[in-house]
Amino acid sequence: MVKEPSPPPTAAPPTAEPGDDTESKILDAAHAVFMRSGTAGARMQEIADEAGVNKALLHYYFRSKERLAAAVFDRVARGLFARVGQLAMSEVELEEKVRLIIAAYLDQFARTPYAPGYLICEMNQHPDRAGQLLTALGGSTTVSRGPAMPFLAGLAQQIEQRVAAGRMRPIEPRQFLANLVSLCVFPFAARPMLCAVFRMDDGGFREFIEERKTSLPSFFLNALRP
Amino acid sequence: MVKEPSPPPTAAPPTAEPGDDTESKILDAAHAVFMRSGTAGARMQEIADEAGVNKALLHYYFRSKERLAAAVFDRVARGLFARVGQLAMSEVELEEKVRLIIAAYLDQFARTPYAPGYLICEMNQHPDRAGQLLTALGGSTTVSRGPAMPFLAGLAQQIEQRVAAGRMRPIEPRQFLANLVSLCVFPFAARPMLCAVFRMDDGGFREFIEERKTSLPSFFLNALRP
DNA sequence: GTCTATACGCAGATAGAC
DNA sequence: GTCTATCTGCGTATAGAC
Secondary structure, rough: OOOOOOOOOOOOOOOOOOOOOHHHHHHHHHHHHHHHHHHHHHHHHHHHHHHHHHHHHHHHHOOOOHHHHHHHHHHHHHHHHHHHHHHOOOOOOOHHHHHHHHHHHHHHHHHHHHHHHHHHHHHOOOOOHHHHHHHHHHHHOOOOOOOOHHHHHHHHHHHHHHOOOOOOOOOOHHHHHHHHHHHHHHHHOOOOHHHHHOOOHHHHHHHHHHHHHHHHHHHHHHHHHO | OOOOOOOOOOOOOOOOOOOOOOHHHHHHHHHHHHHHHHHHHHHHHHHHHOOOOOOHHHHOOOHOOOOOOOOHHHHHHHHHHHHHHHHHHHHOOHHHHHHHHHHHHHHHHHHHHHHHHHHHHHHOOOOOOOHHHHHHHHHHHOOOOOOHHHHHHHHHHHHHHHHHOOOOOOOOOOHHHHHHHHHHHHHHHHHHHHHHHHHHHHHHHHHHHHHHHHHHHHHHHHHHOO
């Protein structure tokens, strides 16, 4: 019971912590530590401390640091793409879909604000993670199973219809999606930079995001008016 | 002369390399290595190899790894914000300014595509970097000297005028800037993710960015039509 | 200024008792 | 399954010759 409440480091990990089994406690701790320190910067001892278990146990449950890091990466990636992937593939009308995706993203990141930065860092420094991302996503019921990307095709179709109906300017589907995701994710990934440049503290950032929840949908949908 | 042309790792560092003095060679090498491996993941030996000098020399010129990392961070930060900061503060008309900023960003990143990811990682994992960013920027002739942010104030004024003239929808200046930067920077920061999800190789990504150069200005300006 | 050789600590991983 | 103790290699940093 050495485990302290731990200075709220990377917001709440997905799974519960109280009387959970050791493996979960380790994974949750690793989740938090890897997110704030990066894989290379994190120390196994740090994870053990945060989990309130012995360092040797990390190796008992997860062979090596690299395997533990991979497990955490998978969990974070799935957590990020799950809802949004489902929303993107759903049959909802396009404008409403955009609103739902923005709301889902901003809402989720308000709870796990460090996930975007973690994923970006991890994939930039560890090239294999790109492939791992796809298998992680392909294995679950989310985005891309198989070689093509069904949700992109579906999106393209929706866009095409709307353009044909004269209700939207033409836009390449990948650019559509890249714009949408950029606007949602970047402020979280670049949070320290934004906070520095805009002179915001944690509260200021929260307000900034709150305002964004209302301004972003109209901004994005406006950009696509014919 | 152990120095190989080195497999184009992080695109060309700012300064030249050929017969330069040792300190510059080290800084350039550190620039490249820190960018692709991150500060924590990088090894001093790796930097020495890339610079074609002895490992001990790194400590001769830059005391410690941390100091070397700080020097690189400063250089990258200044390089990224210099042009854009100047553009943002210039007296150019707002629409034209937006076009110039987008062009400058996409053009610059086409040459140093890993800079955004590096900066984001560095600032997420190394909290002190936020302050360092501001001093680095404040020292140069770019963005924020003093406590306030002149370029934000100037931007706010331009927006206000345009809104008053009925030529633009109202938008909070910080949201304006956040949107602009997000759309420009994120695709580079999240490049491995985009390439994986969109099934793009390096060439495909280049094309994607090329298309973005034309589609992004109209997208952004369109979003602000009244 | 540049090199070789080396000191020193730390972090990942294992052995083995309980 | 969980712990203590320990091994091992690696990475930063320094000492000191040239």
